[in-house]
Amino acid sequence: MHNQGAAEVNDKALIVDMVRAAGSHSGVNVNPLSDSQEKSQSTQIDEVIKKWIDENGESIVGTRGGPFVPTDQYVTTYHDNKIYVHVLSWGEKNNIILPAITDRVVKNAWILGNPAADGTSWGIVRQHPWGLLIVVPEDYQNGVDDIIVLDIEGDPATLKKPRLVEADPSSVIYLFGESAKVDGGLTHLQAQDWIEGWDKSSASILWKVSLSMPSDYEFAATYTADADAIGAKFEIVAGQNRITETVRQTTGWAGDSQNFERIPFSETLRIPEGESTITLRLIGEAKSKANVKIHSLELISPLTEKSMIASREKARKMRSSTDWFVEAKYGVMFHWSTTTQPLRGPQKPYPEAVNAFDLDAFSDMVRETGAGYVIFTAVHGIMHFPAPLKSVEAVMAGRTCKRDLIREMAEKLQERGIPLILYFHHGVGDLEWVKAAGFLSPDKSEFFKIERDILTEIGHRYGKKIAGYWFDDRYPLQPFEELYEATKVGNPDRIVAWNSWILPKTTEFQEYYGGEFGGAFVTPPASFFAENGSASGLQPHGMIFLDDPWQHGYPDTDIAPPLFTTQQIVDYVQMCITRKLVITMNMGITQDGNVSPATLEQMRTLRRTIRGE
16 A cells, blocks of 8 residues: 555545535435535645546435445445445455345446446345445455445335334234344444444434234343343333333353343333334443343234244144154264365366265265264255255256255165255355345245245155255244245154254244354253243254364365364263253365364264264
8 A cells, every 4th residue: 555645635535524424415415515625725635526526426416315324434325226335444354244135136236437347257246134245356446435336126215224114913023123223322233133232321223113003012022131231121112102121131052142032021012003113222220231232122913922822832733753863962064065165176166066976985984973963065055956956947047966966865874874954045145046036025925935845845855865954044034834844845754943043043833953052062051942941842952063163165275173172072962962952063074075084083982982882
């Protein structure tokens, strides 16, 4: 980077001031130049500003303040269907994250003034449920105001928070941070999907909902709070009505500031028909509210409460036995997918890697671990299935493989008495797939119909060869009952888990807990699986990684060394067995099918200790 002169610094400051002024105006901005001229120090600087406006004027002249709250990094403006993202600081990175847009498609994106940089080679915009990722390589950053133009479907004004939640009183109404307006220093962490920062008495969360009928609503909040928060109260206000609920210390396995629980409120609140504003505050005296984090607020009508009771009963009746799972004691998992790298050399195209996968060597290796089952990646991130599925090809041609790796693997493992569970992700990180399948739409029913079709075809194709599923997505608004029914096609004894990470279970329609413990030995308290616990009714299960953090995703690198000693692994698994906590251990695997010799030797010792072989 070159040293900036005083004039250049002043020029940039004026441009930043002008852009921030434009981004703060909700009305039409007709002449932003006048504001900057008042601050000008010389005619030379005026000329610089005029030149900048000649080149970039469409991003501020005649625009309105953008849909996203300005930050230290960026300001947005908009006109018609175009959002102008003014990146004022990249923070020494090549990307920034804006609030998520999951109900419409960003049709196109480019850098203003640089028509060659349309992002086709790297993808300027990537729509994820956890945020809108904008990526611009350093070679395309000018260091003053990089303006990315987003051409989107619909009116950008409707993206302003609080976003209207069109609610159906016959089902649970979920209010999340993505639709809320936060004030008083609160922050919505998009990747984690919770709101934190209760340092000021003025802090509040505001939602806007539209109801088709009035009702007295019960409330439940999913939050975490430590002992220092005792004494505080939640206050919910809707119009002239309000209720309060004492904040309690939550429990779990993730730590004091991460132990999320879903806790019902004791009072009901009357909310009228039509549009209403619902405000959540944290009031009262407490030692500290810093570790209070809010994931969601639920509104539950009397009609919904009845359907929830019926749904819980139906789920209990549909659940398959997990006795075999408990008897298996422990299993292994392999993140082998489109992004897995070889130990050395170039990555093969996925279909070629599928064709080259040595199942005899793989199955023999699994047998050496003593695993009672295998969880293997069918889909992770990118929707590309390692077998010929018509339901996938119907959406996007070329997203399957001719070799049926899943069938062959299930049969090879079956010969060794080892059941196969499929790891499945419905592809919301795959931009092409979510566009084609309809996830980026206000009505996501078509997207989940496609997922049901895929699960149904898998069920018919493999029957009892597939013992279960582990779904890696915590998107909470899935039609779980319908998807669960699809998982049972061809084998009603399949067991299912929907990973909810450190959050409470997302649905009753599953048999076992996802248990993403990560790189630590975790022992959830008994209350976690007890009645009214965060995973009540589910078979205890946990998942850890032994070397690579889940996936071997970097080229020309060795698998990470073992994270634990062999004795630590043995002691932990023995303890889990006594508690009937089934444990899955993820082993790093390369695209060419290699695992770490050191980790495999640890698993051999574990096998001899646990299996007596």
